[in-house]
Amino acid sequence: MPIRITPTTPGGADYGHVTLGPVDHTVQVPINLTTRTTGEIDRFGYLKPGVVVVAGTIVGITVEAIKVANDNAPATIAALPTDFQIGVATIGQVLRHVVEDNLGRALTGGEVASLTGATSRLVLLG
Amino acid sequence: MDYFSWLGAEEDLSNEALTVRAQTLPPNDRDRLTFDLYFPFLPVDSTTLSSITTIDFRPVADRREWNTRGRQIPKRTPGTASLEMIPIESWFKIEEYELQKLMEPIMGDQALFRRLILARIPDRVDSLVFANRRRMEIDASNAWANGTIVVMNPTLGTTQTVSYGFDAGRYQTAGTAWSDGGVNAYDEFIAWVEDGIDAIGGAVGARMRRATFQAIQADAPMGALGLRLTREEVQRRVSDDLGIDFQFVIDENRLDVFTDGGIVTTRANVWPAEKIALIPQGVAVGNTARAPVARAYQMAQQTGGEIDVRGTAVFREASNGGREFTCEAQDNAFPVPNGELIWVIDAGV
Numbered sequence A: 001m002p003i004r005i006t007p008t009t010p011g012g013a014d015y016g017h018v019t020l021g022p023v024d025h026t027v028q029v030p031i032n033l034t035t036r037t038t039g040e041i042d043r044f045g046y047l048k049p050g051v052v053v054v055a056g057t058i059v060g061i062t063v064e065a066i067k068v069a070n071d072n073a074p075a076t077i078a079a080l081p082t083d084f085q086i087g088v089a090t091i092g093q094v095l096r097h098v099v100e101d102n103l104g105r106a107l108t109g110g111e112v113a114s115l116t117g118a119t120s121r122l123v124l125l126g
Numbered sequence B: 001m002d003y004f005s006w007l008g009a010e011e012d013l014s015n016e017a018l019t020v021r022a023q024t025l026p027p028n029d030r031d032r033l034t035f036d037l038y039f040p041f042l043p044v045d046s047t048t049l050s051s052i053t054t055i056d057f058r059p060v061a062d063r064r065e066w067n068t069r070g071r072q073i074p075k076r077t078p079g080t081a082s083l084e085m086i087p088i089e090s091w092f093k094i095e096e097y098e099l100q101k102l103m104e105p106i107m108g109d110q111a112l113f114r115r116l117i118l119a120r121i122p123d124r125v126d127s128l129v130f131a132n133r134r135r136m137e138i139d140a141s142n143a144w145a146n147g148t149i150v151v152m153n154p155t156l157g158t159t160q161t162v163s164y165g166f167d168a169g170r171y172q173t174a175g176t177a178w179s180d181g182g183v184n185a186y187d188e189f190i191a192w193v194e195d196g197i198d199a200i201g202g203a204v205g206a207r208m209r210r211a212t213f214q215a216i217q218a219d220a221p222m223g224a225l226g227l228r229l230t231r232e233e234v235q236r237r238v239s240d241d242l243g244i245d246f247q248f249v250i251d252e253n254r255l256d257v258f259t260d261g262g263i264v265t266t267r268a269n270v271w272p273a274e275k276i277a278l279i280p281q282g283v284a285v286g287n288t289a290r291a292p293v294a295r296a297y298q299m300a301q302q303t304g305g306e307i308d309v310r311g312t313a314v315f316r317e318a319s320n321g322g323r324e325f326t327c328e329a330q331d332n333a334f335p336v337p338n339g340e341l342i343w344v345i346d347a348g349v
Helices: A074-078 A096-103 A109-116 B005-009 B015-024 B096-106 B110-146 B185-200 B210-219 B231-242 B294-302
Strands: A026-031 A052-055 A058-061 A084-089 A091-095 A121-125 B041-043 B048-052 B080-084 B088-094 B148-152 B159-163 B171-173 B203-208 B247-250 B254-258 B265-269 B275-280 B286-290 B313-319 B324-331 B333-337 B344-346
Touching (some): A026 A052, A026 A058, A058 A084, A058 A121, A091 A096, B015 B294, B015 B313, B088 B110, B110 B254, B110 B275, B110 B286, B110 B313, B110 B333, B185 B231, B185 B275, B210 B231, B210 B247, B294 B313
Parallel strands (some): B171 B344
Antiparallel strands (some): A052 A058, B048 B080, B254 B265
């Protein structure tokens, strides 16, 4: 067999941790994945850390990448559950710069409003 | 028993063991860092340092007539400064899902745990230690080249620049860039070095970027047969012209510096462009002061002095009911240049 070197997986940076200090308060909430974008679900189908989740009066943020799909193609996302259960942190300090680097975009006005709103117990740093 | 009880029970992953490991790592990241050469470590007792500048006062007495008194030599007091340092710290976290994936292959098998987990977590701690050392490198270079320290808030990304307050005369700027056709960079360099030797009392070389050296090389006297001098020949020519052994240190080393409070980095040169610094006799320009890390005192006692409280200290903690593991490495280190040994010019190239 002729000698060859075949790249198998590309290297890259891991997601940054989105909270500063301990995360001691987490809760499981439903999330509608069909409304998520490719900025929030990566090409391997992981829901990224730093996704803002609002479920009723609960405002939380994902703290770890969790696999929710096989990929992030629009058709795949459209077929995902609307009530997927996921763990989010509800009390803590959120590193805005890290969240935006993970998501590849700035937080929207709505997301900022949720994180800084009256029902949120998260502190947005940055 | 929480998730991280395995880690807590494993003595090779204790704070003490990780700290001992961190302190055995070489300071210079496989010779890529040079701060320990120009700013060797100096143990200090506090994060508040008092420095005293030396006085360059060389009075000359006068003659007097018989039965009279001669020249009074007045007392001169040196300037003092108080330097307050803040720690260098880097950290990483492991959340529950990642730990699950780490532990699945070895669940219940302590031998496998030692082989797999022990290889991974200490390796990640090593990356924290070298990140701290690279901060020392950047700070030492900035302190020398610019007389300032730039501190970035690791969360918000805002920066603060603090000046050492060195004599402005020691930081010069070329009136015309040395790359200008009307300026001979080689002659300018020789003149600057000669002034510098008078100012700092001797030199063994100069530190600069490659583009700066190339400008000097381009204007150096031609060699035999009208050929441009090689780098080695330029160095020898400068040594001959100055009458001392002189060496060019070309520093193109680059590190990945965070751009704000996020995780994006940019590869930046350690040594700033266009700056040339004279390397004094003895090479060292100052010291890297290392103060004790208070949290490490207990570790030092428990290890019977095996841990240097002024070295890198590693701490780990579990939270969220044992589902989250954070590891951090702290150094109380700060570059303290000797203002009397600084001679820097911005050559404009």
